[in-house]
Amino acid sequence: MAKFFSSGSLQETHMSHWPMVLPWPPHVSTSSCQVGGSETSKEAKALISSQSHSQAEKRRRERINTHLSTLRRLVPSATKLDKATLLGRVIDHVKELKRKALEIGNSFTVPTEMDDVTVECDRNGALKDRFIIRASLCCDDRPELYTDLIQALHGLKLRTVRADMATLGGRVKNVLILSTKVGEEGACLSTLKDSLKEVLGRIVFTDVSSQNTNLSKRQRTMPSFWSN
DNA sequence: GGCACCCACGATAGGATGCA
């Protein structure tokens, strides 16, 4: 074991950890201790380096514990769990939340994490001379999205019967119920899908160009939502 | 090469638990 004090004064909180059998000063043998020599300078540098190392490690542990405390507050009935059990509980909690989100998503119009375009015929909803088409677009919410969407639909011989929109966490899902004349639905379906995909592609392109995915190791910063 | 960070390790303290 090579343990020595990491600060100039005795550590009041950790003093009892110091083994009584070790020599003082630690890591400095009597044979190598030369007053005013380079050995002393080297050892002083080593001591400073070690102090900085132990302080950095302390800060790192504090960061970990801060995040664990945050998790403890976010998960129900986790106030008195040890760290390993807490992490297990967090995993279970996240799985449960995901399952509930999926349930809700199946019941209501809720945007998902995946970009998606669907276009399908609603044969049950067909009127006497008009054909019903159900189209949906799920993507990141952007101010220009609706302009793009209107432009995409413009020119297609479609009539909007209904439009639903749901947003969640910066994501948006638009569900459009459209109608077209019977006999024109075939051409409409493929054109509509292509137009919506083009809108999606435009969004994906602008999104990727604005992201910085190359964060270096030193750029690790606490996201703002963690500090809330 | 220096720095910052991460990970693993051994030492230690202190609480929880079981047992005589």
Place this chain on the structure above:
DNA sequence: TGCATCCTATCGTGGGTGCC
């Protein structure tokens, strides 16, 4: 009740790695 044992948290340290 006192003691032994186990478990968990914390600490300092050595060493590896990536970045500048």
